[in-house]
Amino acid sequence: MISVLLLFAPVAAALLVPMLARRLRGIHTGWFVLAVPVLLFVYYLGFLPKVKDGGVHIGELSWIPSYGISLTSYIDGLSLLFSLLITGIGSLVVLYSIFYLDKTKERLGNFYAYLLMFMTAMLGVVQSDNMIALYGFWELTSISSFLLIGYWYTRDRSRFGALKSMMITVFGGLMMLGGFILLYIMGGTFSIRELISMAPELAEHSLFVWALVLVLLGAFTKSAQFPFYIWLPDAMEAPTPVSAYLHSATMVKAGLYLVARFTPIFAASEIWVWLVTSIGVLTLFWGSFFAVKQTDLKGILAFSTVSQLGLIMSLLGAAAAAFHVEGAAETMFKYAGFAAIFHLVNHAAFKGSLFMVAGIIDHETGTRDIRKLGGLMALMPVTFTLALIGSLSMAGLPPFGGFLSKEMFLTGMLSLGELDLFSPAAWGTVLLVAAWIASVFTFIYSFYFVFRTFTGKHKPDLLPKSAHEAPAGMLVSPAVLGLIVIAIFFIPNVVGNWIVKPAVAAVQPFMYGSPADVDVHVAAWHGHITPELMMTIGIVIAGLILYGLLPKWQGVYRAFPEYLTLNKLYDSAMVFSESGTNRLSRSYMNGQIRSYLIYMFSGIVIIVLGSMIAKDAIHVTMEGTAPIGAVEIGLIVVLVASVVTTLIARKRLTAIIALGAAGYVVALFFVVFKAPDLALTQLVIETVSVALYLLAFYHLPKMSRHDEKRKFRVGNALVAAAVGLMMALLAMSAASQKALPSISQFYKDTVYSEAGGGNIVNVILVDYRGFDTLFEIAVLSIAAIGIIGLIRLRLTRKGDSSEKQ
């Protein structure tokens, strides 16, 4: 319970942020915000001993119990790892942002409110056991990411990037929701834990593959996998703390989390293994290859993030492959799952620090364009050191954490080659080769990033500001991350035992009963030359050669035609859908209400009559109807007479009065049939609407109704007759046949005992069908506000308002 409420602590704090930002201008708002992630981090640290021994913590708060939807905080190895990342990196990012964002120039209230909202959303994603809650939090991360990317909303590129990320990730989110619903149909529960326990039965289900693909679409869009990665480079318009936090360390890892979380369910499917591994390797290759093309520092990091996400994704695929191997826990197949989680931790550390370094360079030199930068080593020695640590870890060199996880990645890829799951059999080898080439490019862009910026010739005349070292406060966060990167290299097994193994046990429950069963020991030197070491040496040699020759072959990138890129595809799809829908609506929205009424009435007739005919529902008998006496006949005569008068009246005033008469006759019908509530309402409505017509009378256009074209009038007559026919048939068919017994007896029985009322009509309105009434009055209010708006707008167009001045 407490742990569920704590999920909402950041967003609750966000309510105070705008007030703090406004009242206490002297103090940077970030200092107050910093307390939230730090306290949460400490709180989650407290779970470590319990989770290390394979324990889980479950907090539950029921939300919509009748649909089995609850808010859960399910803390096992995997969600604890993510929660620590979210709050830990979150603390460092908030600290960094205090120095990055100027308290006088920026709208800090908005920034921190969005950031805290994201924190709640992300914690919710990783801790929710209920899929519906997970989906809700998932979309909330997309929305907060949208708001943060568009933080500098006056910039064109920011708005574009925000919209692009929103379009793609929300599309994926909706697909994922579809997958969740299919899982619910198959398993009858929204709880992921329960679904995992019934995984073998689910795999037999015919919807299984559909659910799998839909869930993967959600994961791939969020984690920027090929071909959906295109939103991530454009998301770099966000302030750098946001890029470091959302777009490298946490949010883009939500897709990885999803894949990891659902591995126990879907691993049984070979399609899952195949898709996750192949898309992962393809993304790894694609991202690393195009990273070298970029000239923007953050662009390089964005593509490198895409590529690293692909790497982890492919490892998760290999971890799922272990399901298909007998005794995987004893063979080399055991490494992939460990490597995936281990690299995830490493990546969060080194990429976070690299983004902060890029932000520092941007902040202190005024540019992120690598062509203008160079020779900053002497001017910014601390930043250079931090960049070097991050980059070399990314390149997979000792003595940094990245070296260890990179080696294990190669082990994981080697294990794929031994798998006979793929057909053709050579596919495993293709993946291995692609992974190796991608690692070479990773090496190149890591060097490209750090050495192009910090070595070479300093070009002060190209820089908007004169470069200098960043203030100490700004260096703290990347320095902490840098220290972690180094620490991981020297104590990998401490990290492994405390953080990685519990998570691995959660991802691969089919192999391990508890974290202690995960028999993986990380070592930098295995005592002999391993194939992985050979591959790493190969990567370094090939990487160094290609990096040296970079100016000679970087022109290759220009050979790719611009019009074939995925970005171009996205742009033209957006333009097409905008102009297309515009043209479509212009074609029928001609600004005349009577045309719209024709559309609506014909639409209703087609749908209702069509479905009545299709369902063979037309059935008319006179059985059980009330006798038709003199009173009824008299009323009908008056009704017909007033309707005919409305139609043929030459003056509009006559028509209005005749229409009112028709309404009163209907009210009299209600009286005859002993429905006092309806009669009363009908009478008053008729009175008010006639008064309304009279009020509006002066404003109606002076248009004689008799010079309309014959074709138009025939069309109207047809639609009117069809509506009449439909209503008559509907009413008589409904009265003539009963598929279910009437509900009126239920109302009679319960109106006093359950609802404490006497008038069924009114109790229906306020109690039985209170929801309807609630929405009806909401609609009524919207209509009233709409009318006010329409009339005010017309007034301003007349030109006597402020708009002209």
Add this chain to the structure above:
Amino acid sequence: MKNSDVIIQTATKVVFFIIFLFAIHIFFAGHYTPGGGFVGGLLTASALVLLLLAFDIRTVSKALPFNYTVIIGIGLILALGTASASILFDVPFFTHAYDYFDLPLFGKTSLHSAMLFDLGVYLVVVGATMNIILSIGSDD
């Protein structure tokens, strides 16, 4: 919309209150006998329309200086608030509560949370109708 018909104006001054009181009666009667918030609101609105027809808009808005848009808001909040209040008592959304009380003057009376919801409906109906009529009528 200037109207200076003395007979209508004099009659309206009396009839308005009759309709208005009837509307109140109809509103409270609603739970046991015909009536309710919707009809009550419409009747109130029609009484106000009568005032508008007999006098002009400016006179009426001086005599009854209500902002009908705010009334819509109050009504919606009341209705939604009544529906949501049940959550605080750990029963599903929109669960009504009622009981019987001995009140001075009234004797044994049934008090029902549905009445509050209906009051919301009443206010929204009055507010919306008057907003529509006033914005159309005043545009001349």
